[in-house]
Amino acid sequence: MKLDSQKTLENGEIISGRAKQFEVPLEVQRDIGQLMTTISELERKNLDLSLQLKQQSELNSSVTSEKSQTELRIEKEHKRIVENELMELKRMMLQSDNQKLISMATKVELLNNQLQLVNDRCSNLHRRIVKEGGSETAYM
Structure with missing residues (x-):
């Protein structure tokens, strides 16, 4: 008497021995692809903002004005927001x-x-x- 070693549940979950495998729907795969694209874009934006901040700090090192300090603060805030969003997306990818x-x-x-x-x-x-x-x- 031979039993089938794999059982398929209603939600597509396959039980093979002790390990569980999930069939990933196309929609989830598309979402993961979009998340990967977003992460790449955010990393690129982060790099661009870092370069801009570096260039601004080099240009503004000789002449510091209130306007440039405000712009620098704004760019740093944007960088922080982008980094936080990137970290959230990376955390989501690891789940x-x-x-x-x-x-x-x-x-x-x-x-x-x-x-x-x-x-x-x-x-x-x-x-x-x-x-x-x-x-x-x-x-x-």
Whole structure:
């Protein structure tokens, strides 16, 4: 009597002995590809910003002005934001498939909530403008 060593569950999970394998759907593979592209772009932007900061610091070393210091601060803040986003994406890449899906779903939910807030603000602003301007409101 010979038993099949692999069992397939409803969700596509294959149990082979003790190890579990997941069939990765095409959508998840596309998302992973997009994440890899985004990570590459962020690394490139980070490098560009680092070079810009280095060039600015070399140019501004002789003449330090308030404007250049402000620009430098802004560029450093942008660099920090890009680095944080890059680290988050790298962390997501190291997670298991289930953790990635949960993390991406959480991010999507967060972005949807932010979009809803922005849409609400736009609607309220539009209503206020129409209410205050009446028929004289010109649309751009």
